Amino acid sequence: MFTKTTQYLLSLAVLSGTAIADQAAFDQLSQDAKDQTVYFHAWGGADSINQYIQWAADEVESRYGVTVEHVKIDDAAAVVSRLLVEKQADKSEGGDVDLMWVNGENFHTLQREGLLADGWTHKLPNMQFTDPDDLSLSFDFGVKVEQQEAPWGRAQLVFFADPTATPDLPTSAAELLAYAEANPGRVSYPRPPQFHGTTFLKQMLSELIDDRSVLNQPADTVDAAAITAPLWGYLDQLHPHLWQQADSFPQDAGAMLQMLDDGVLDIALSFNPSEASQAIADGRLNPDVRSYVHSAGTIGNTHFVAIPFNANAPEGAKVFANFLMSPEAQARKADPNVWGDPxxxxxxxxxxxxQARFAALEQGVATLSPAELGRPLPEPHPSWVPVLERLWAERYQP
Amino acid sequence: MILALLLCAWLLWQQGLSSALVLGDIPGLWRSVWLSGFTGLLSTVLAALLAVYWVQVGQRFAWLVGVPHLALAVGLAQIWSPSGLWGHWSVASGLLAQVPQFPNLRDDNGLFMVFALMLKEAAFLAIVFGSQSTAEDGQRVILARSLGCNRAQAYWRVHVPMMLARGRYAIWLALTYAVTQVEVASVLSPQRPPTLALMIIERLNDARPEAWTQAIWLVLALVVLVMLTIVTFELLLKPLLVHRAFGETLAQRCLSGFSRFAALHIVLSIVILTVLAVSKRWPSGQWLPSGWHIDTLSRVLSGDVFLNTLMLGLTASLLGILIALTLLHFGWRFAGASRIWVVAALGLPSLLTVLGLYWLSVQTQLPSILVLLWGHGFVVLAYQLLLLAPAWQKLPKPLCDQAASLGMRPWQVTSRVRLPLMSRVIATAVAIGFSVSVAQYVSTLVLTGGRVQTLGIEVVIAAGSGQRNYLAASALMLASLPAVVFWISHAAPNWLWRTRKGMQIVD
Known part of the structure; x- marks a missing residue:
């Protein structure tokens, strides 16, 4: 029998052999990708993110000869909708989308409808730098990733306020309601189905129900109306005290940040823990603004990039996805002066x-430390998203 | 257009007519239908009245036609939003202690949207009304005055009915646009629920499989709504406008004041876009932004998006001119079936065409850039034919006959006689075609899936995300591009043919 040391050495040899084979395969992939143009469909609502993607595109073009075009979108669901139409029309190649930035809800739809390329992420050399035991990378909104999307960054819901103007920060759903009652018109949230608006609903629901584990189950297997009843009761109380009495809502989290700076709202929210720091560094936000989270924790997830079934340049898309996961690109992305995405x-x-690249990063004046952020609350099963959006629309969009 | 309708019908046949029941699942549908009809009718009526007034006092806002709706809507939002000019100055002046909670730009009845639509449509209608004025118009008003009408009575009883009757088709076009537009609605529409057109866009952006079926039914509902609003305008509203028998003087004064209010907003919206495009943070309660820079403006100007917009606009416009002149050369006339085609191209909701073209492109797997040029060129060509056909028909036939008798072939008669005589109209048609293409937000987005990024798409994305500096810079460029092309189109013929006067060579 092998000793433990022999076993270790053998496994190391096998691993390094795999790595060499992977590198050889990736070199071939890079060759195939040369001169391809990759259309990367990604949310274009933040200038800092757009500039980061442009930087990554320039790097990949100079290193691999792959041209990346950032197709700015305002909702990834629009891309999913297009892919559905193309699938119905049997357009199995030459598609308009080569790579897309997805969240769990859209990933669930893409996977369910067979709109994704077969598993490919295990072929990317930079996957070796991720933790294979990290469940947030192998499950997206509770759905197994099946190597059909490559992790890109992490997100956690955070709130922003100016503590000099708002000393008693509301750190729970109940405190938020009390704050809104005491300060009418100074609180709001983006209108669902906008992504941040739906996240706000999920956050409040998570805080308002006793047993959060029920949200891990598909919504059609439980009594969704009964489970969400506390949320609607809460919103019925909250809405009359919101900005514009909830007749209208900010378009998204970016708009809320602008409204916070303009003195229209007292509280903004974001899925990027470094967004306030980034905006302050950029001269777009009151330097006194700080981040905070709710005491029961806030919803967090990992965001990914995925290749559709009919991508026109899948090789180029894989090369770009691999670069996005490189330590260099990840460190730059984590810099609060660039994007600040963990x-x-x-x-x-x-x-x-x-490691030194990451150690050298400053946290940012308004960014919470990992300890302050706390362990993120898991995303509910993706089937809750359409349920929440439909019930919200039926109730508040008569 | 017919193809688009057939494709929609085919798709619905595939899904079954019972799929219309999905409309019942859409919350707020009837409110949305009412909102679209109400805002469309109100904005068009106000625009028509304002346009008639502008024609009477002398047109001053013809240039506004070239400014895309989207840019104007963004400018107005930056004036009136609580965090806009009004919000900042009300706190800076000490009038209010805190940024006001009002007004709500996305008010339930869409009144701000009506205001924005009215300004743009008034400029369009004023140009049409103005081009149809004759010397007899003035004499009719003089006759009314000599028969005892005061100035206001002559205006309301003679001038207004005359203009509204002549501009009937233009008013229908304005009404159709107002009911079906997405551009202004994306910035100023109420949200609970949005307009019908915006509801369709939401469905097209929805990942649920049934969303597309809903979108198609909603587009057909939009077509019906357009027809209903035109009937409502003709049967109910127009008689009210043209049979006024009381309060003319008061109405005249109101219109005069309203015109000044509108003019102030047109100018202010351009000014505020310029200020925000070159400013840094604007702290709450300050009169002016805290600093200035042109980095964003430079980035927009030097970026691919600007270049895409410019190239797409020029390509669509020049292609349109080429096709239009070829058609006219071969005897196309603005009459009969041709007239129906042009009116249909401009009068049916663009969402219908876009949806049909998109479905066609997916089925035939045509390159998206080709489909995009088709989508843009279709509308551009219709506008250009509308402008060029009357001018072509007015060309002096004896000159063309004489050129032919001197041995010129037909194409030489066109290139050496007709085109020089029409140079100014052609230049204007290029500029109009360009501005129409630049304003095509929905077709660009849907037909290419965003692969061709234009300033319009950029503005809509930025409008929803609070990037005020970038939004203003993009909107300013969106407004400026057509204006520059209009200016060039006006100056170019003067320079190119500076040695000619008509057909005569001058030293």
Whole structure:
């Protein structure tokens, strides 16, 4: 029998052999990708993110000869809708989308409708820097990823306010209601089905029900109306005290941040924990603004990039996805002066040089430390999203 | 257009007519239908009245036609939103202690949307009304005055009915646009629920499989709504406008004041876009932004998006001119079936065409850029034919006959006689075609899935995300591009043919 040391050495040899084989395969992939144009469909609502994507595109073009065009979209669901139409029309190649930035809800639809390319992420060399035991990378909104999407960044719901003007920050659903009652018109949330608006509903629902585990189950297997009843009761109380008495809502989290700076709202929210720091560094936000989270925790997830079934340049898309996961690109993305999006890499798996890149990053004046952020609340099963959006529309869009 | 209708019908046949029942699942549908009809009718009536007034006092806002609806809507929002000019100045002046909670730009009845639509449509209608004025118009008013009408009575009883009757088709076009537009609605529409057109866009952006079926039914509902609003305007509202027998003087004064209010907003919206495009943060309660820079403006100007918009507009416009002149050369006339085609191209909701073209492109797998040029060129060509056909028919036939008798072939008669004589109209048609193409937001987005990014798409994305500096810079460029092309189109013929006067060479 092998000793433990022999076993370790053998496994190391096998792993390094796999890595070499992967590298050879990736070199071939890079060759195939040369001169391809990748259409990367990604949300274009934040200038900092757009500039980061442009930087990554320039790098990939100079290193691999792959041209990346950032197709700015305001909702990834529009891309899913297009892919559905193309699938119905049997357009199985030459599609308009090569790579897309997805959230769990859209990933669930893409996977269910067979709109994704077969598993491919295990072929990317930079996957070795992620933690294979990290469930947030292998499950997206509770749905198994099946190597059909590559992790790109992490998100957690955070709230922003100016503590000098709002000393008693509301850190729970109940406190938020009390704050809104005491300060009518100074609180709001984006209108569902906008992504941040739906996240706000999920956050409040998570706080308002006793047993959160029920949200991990598909919504059609439980009594969704009964489970969500506390949420609607809460919103019925909250809406009369919201900005414009909830007759209208901010378009999205970016608009809320602008309204916070303009003094229209007292509280803004975002899925990017570094967004306030980034905006302050950019001169777009009152420097006194700080981030905070609710005491029961806030919803967090990992965001991914995926390749559709009929991508026109799948090789180029994989090369770009691999670059986005590189320590260099991840460190730049995590910089609050650039984007401030937390990395998906396991720092301990990086070389000393790459670890130093991350260590050198400043946290940002308004960014919470990982300890302050706390453990994120898991996303509910994706089937809750359409249920919440439909019930919200039926109730508040008569 | 017919193809679009047939494709919609085929798709619905596939799904079954019972799929119309999905409309019952849409919350707020009837409210949305009412909202679209109400805002469309009100904005068109006000625009028509304002346009008639502008024609009477001398047109001053013809240039506004070239400014895309979207840019104007963004400018107005930056004036009136609680965090806009009004919000900042009301706190800076000490009038209010805190940024006001009102007004609500997305009010339930869409009144701000009506105001924005009215300004743009008034400019369009004023140009049409103005081009149809004759010397006899003035004499009719003089006759009314000599028969005892005061100035206001002559205006309301003679001038207004005359203009509304002549501009009937233009009013229908304005009404159709107002009911079906997405551009202004994306910035100023109420949200609970939005307009019908915006509801369709939401369905097209919806990942649920049934959303497309809903979108198609909603487009057909939109077509019916357009017809209903035109009938309502003709049977109910127009008689009210043209048979006024009381309060003319008061109405005249109101119109005069309203015109000044509108003019102030047109100018202010351009000014505020310029200020925000070159400013840094604007702290709450300050009269002016805290700093200035042109980085964003430079980035927009040097970016691919600007270039895409410019190239797409020029390509669509020049292609349109080429096709229009070829058609006219081969005897196309603005009459009969041709007239129906042009009116249908402009009068049916663009969402219907876009949806049909998109479905066709998916089925035939045509390159998206080709479909995009088709989508843009279709509308551009219709506008250009509308402008060029009357001018072509007015060309002096004896000159063309004489050129032919001197041995010129038909194409030489066109290139060496007709085109020089029409140079100014052609230049104007290029500029109008360009501005129509630049304003095509929905077709660009749907037909290419966003792969061709234009300033219009950029503005809509930025409008929803609070990037005020970037939004203003993009909207300003969106407004400026057509204006520059209009200016060039006016100046170019003067320069190119500076040595000619008609057919005569001058030193």
């Amino acid at each position: 990395t998906v890499l396991d720092i301990e798996r990086l070389s000393a040089e790459d």
